[in-house]
Amino acid sequence: MNCLSQQTSPYLLQHAHNPVDWFPWGEEALSKAKTENKPILVSIGYSACHWCHVMERECFEKEPIAAVMNEHFVCIKVDREERPDVDAVYMDAVQAMGVRGGWPLNVFLLPDSRPFYGVTYLPAQNWVQLLKSIDNAFKKHYDELAGSAEGFVQNMLVSDTEKYGLVTGSGDYASSELDIMFEQLQRNFDTEKGGMDRAPKFPMPSIYKFLLRYFDISQNPQALAQLELSLDRIALGGIYDHVGGGWARYSVDDEWFIPHFEKMLYDNAQLLSIYAEAYSLTRNPLYEDRLLSTIQWLQDEMRNEQGGFYSALDADSEGVEGKFYIWTKAELQQILGEDFEWFAKLYNVSEHGNWEDGHNHLHLTNTVRQTASALKLDVADLETKYSAALKKLVEKREERIRPGLDDKTLTSWNGLLIKGLADSYRALGNEYIREMAVSAGVFIRENMIVAGKLMHSYKNGQATVTGFLEDYAAVIEAYLALYQITFDEQWITLAKKLADYTIHNFYDQKEGFFYFTDIYGETLITRKKELFDNVIPSSNSIMAHNLYLLGMMLDEDEYARISDAMLSKMSKVLLADVQWVTNWAALYCMRASPTAEIIIVGAEADDMRKDFDRFFVPNKLVMGTTSRSDLPLLKSRTDINGKTAIYVCYDKTCQLPVTQVEYALDQLAGV
Known part of the structure; x- marks a missing residue:
């Protein structure tokens, strides 16, 4: 075993038996590189990442390839979920090199940690050729590499505030500007299949959050139509697990059909919030079903004994992507018996399959009742028969080898889930949902707050890694949500303490935004700020929401001032390219009409x-x-x-x- 065997991260432990002499990120490996004057290979991934597993099998498990890596490099493995700060720095560097980012992310550094080259997945032959080329360049063209590295570092040192010319705006919040944001966003809608007009298709909760708030203000039917189309297709498509509940990370196509099969806590957390709000607005029973089924999946498969929640389920089982979730026609015939014929019509099951090697993946484009009616199936007792059929598939699936579970518990993602559970409870009123939310809040309070500071990751009874802005932002949001469904003032008191700590230790008075890392955290080659929303809203946009609410709830003008200043500085991007700042746009909605x-x-x-x-x-x-x-x-x-x-x-x-x-x-x- 290599040095990863003592780590708690499931991703790092997956590589503990590789013949590569992997080190975790830390002083030992960084010092070794300087002492031996070797370039550093930083390989970044996460446990549910399919292509990370493929590259491990093809490259990192092979003795001859490992020998080249060990001889010429100091090799460091990083779990991007455990160390998002390291991932953000080197992802930024790789994108500056003109490489499209993704995982596995393999970045080559000089011994002083400055990056000079990066790639994502490579097959074995290409990987070995690259290793030898970089070794040759390091030995014979060091000055050129050092020059490139310095250029990339200087680029990273330019803040997004400078890069995008973010300056304080007027401070006015006009609903007419919301119309401009919507019209701009609308240009990229997929009005046939939902979501944005691209493939692969990712659920983008902050876009749907903006649409919900924009519709509330404008009553624009186009906003509601696109929202419902997107949520319907995400609920019905193959990205949703029709048998077990919960959503996969994204679909590889533009129809929400075939997913990249890993299930991430952060996606499901945010989708709970969106579907809960959408259910409150529309009373669509499909949304209620998806909420209840996903919460049941979280309860059954993702919850730890103390009430917190694990991070992810792998895409692969038995080394095969999606194997846990797919069916042959013969399997379904055997399991369902006399119910097979109508079920096969419902899901378009065939001998040749809709997935690889004759397998079928379950996918709908309309509700069960609508599809059955269109196919002229007897719908009289369909609901009962349909539920019974799915139950049979659940029982059969329990006999299969399950996908790997990433059983570390991340503070930030648990914060998002508490908010999702709180929103679901508000929409549905089921007391057990509130109990789950409160229990997770207690878990963070008891295990992840150490001497007044948040820790980021928890496993085997141990909290590790100094908390990041994403942890503080998500937990403050969660605790404000818990207060509003319990009226228990401990939650708002804790939210205030964490907000004060964040302002003191993360806030940049000069630029008016928060750094991603604590002032007492590890010093990397640059200290980043996360401003732009993606599949998870940026930690700065969540903090701006938090401070706006806290400012009102506690009558603290300074909180409101910071929030308004942050939002004001984003006004240029909001009007120019809103799709990357939709959580900011959701806050703009709150400011454009009275709260x-x-x-x-x-x-x-x-x-x-x-x-x-x-x-x-x-x-x-x-x-x-x-x-x-x-x-x-x-x-x-x-x-x-x-x-x-x-x-x-x-x-x-x-x-x-x-x-x-x-x-x-x-x-x-x-x-």
Whole structure:
């Protein structure tokens, strides 16, 4: 075994038996490179990454290839999920080299850690040729490599604020500018299959979040139509696991048909939030089903004993991509018996299959009832028969060898999931969902906060790696969500403490944004800021949301000032290329119309909140108490003659209190 055998990361442990002399990222490997004057190979991936596994089998497990790597390089393996800071630095460098980023990411560094070349997946022959070429260049053309490396470092030292000319805007928030953002985003819609007009297709929750908020303000039917089309196809397509629940990371095609089979916690966390809000708006039973099924999958397969959640399920099992999820026609005939014929029509099952080697992957383009009706199937008792058929497939699948589980628990992704569970609870009202959310919040509080600071990763009873901005942003958002579904003030108190720590240790007063790394964290060749939204919203955009809400909830003007300054600086990009800043655009929606402050006071505050939360009111915060509270928005608020009261307020100015939810909704509608 190599030096990775003592690590906790499942991805690193996967490589512990490679003949490559892998080191984890750290001082030992970096010092070794300087002492021996060897170039460094940093190979970055994650446990659920299919092509990472392929490159390991083809290259890193081969003795002759390992011998070349060991002789000429100091080899470092990095789990990108455990060390997103290292990944971000070297991904930025590789993209500056003109290489399209992805994983596995293989970056070659000088002994002082400056990058000079990078590639993604390469087959064995090409990989060996590259290793020998780089060894030759390092020995015979060192000055040229050093010059290139210095150029890449200087490029990385230019902040995004400088690179994109981000300057403070007017500070005005006009709904007409939201129309401009939507029209710009609309140009790239796939209006036939949903999502954006490209392949592969990734769910992009922050885009859907913006569409929900934009529709709430504008009532533009095109926004709602694109949102529903996208969510319907993501719910029905092969990217969703029809048998076991939960979504894969993306589809390799433009139809949401064949997924890249790994399931990531962060995708499912965010999609819970989106489908919960969409269900509150549309009452579409398909959305409710996907919420409940995905939450059940999370409960059954992804939850640790302490209430936190694991990171991912692999794409592969038995070395084959998707093997756990696919079926031959003969298998389905044997399992389903007399139900096979209608099921096969429903899912277009065939002998030759719709996937590789005669296998079928389950995929719909319309709801089960719509498809059955179009095929002239008897739909009278279809729901019962359909559920029974899926149950048979679940039972059969349990006999298969399962995909690998990445059983580390990441603070940031758990924060996203707590928010997703809280939003699902608000939409559906199922108490066990609230219990799951609170339990995960307790897990972070008890295990991931050490001496007032967040840690990033947890496994085998040990919290490791100093927390990043993504951890603080996601957990603050989660704790604000927990407060709003429990009225337990410990959560808002913890959110404030974490926000204050973040401002003190991550905030760049000069540029007005937050660094990704703690001032007390490890020093890399550059200290990055994450500004642009992707499949996960940027940590800065989440922090801007958090500070806006905290500013109102705690009457802290400084929080609101920082949030507004951040959003103002993003105004140029919002109007020029909004698809990369849609979580910022969602915050813009909150600033373009007044945010409702819903205050509930009285013995039945929780029941009243639960009733109120069923309705789609995205631009709000909810606070309450069964007795009294010293929180600024709750001070001097009382029930009315023993009846629980709802106060609808805007900018600390309240309308007359009411004692029924429908009256409060009327007040909201009248604004």
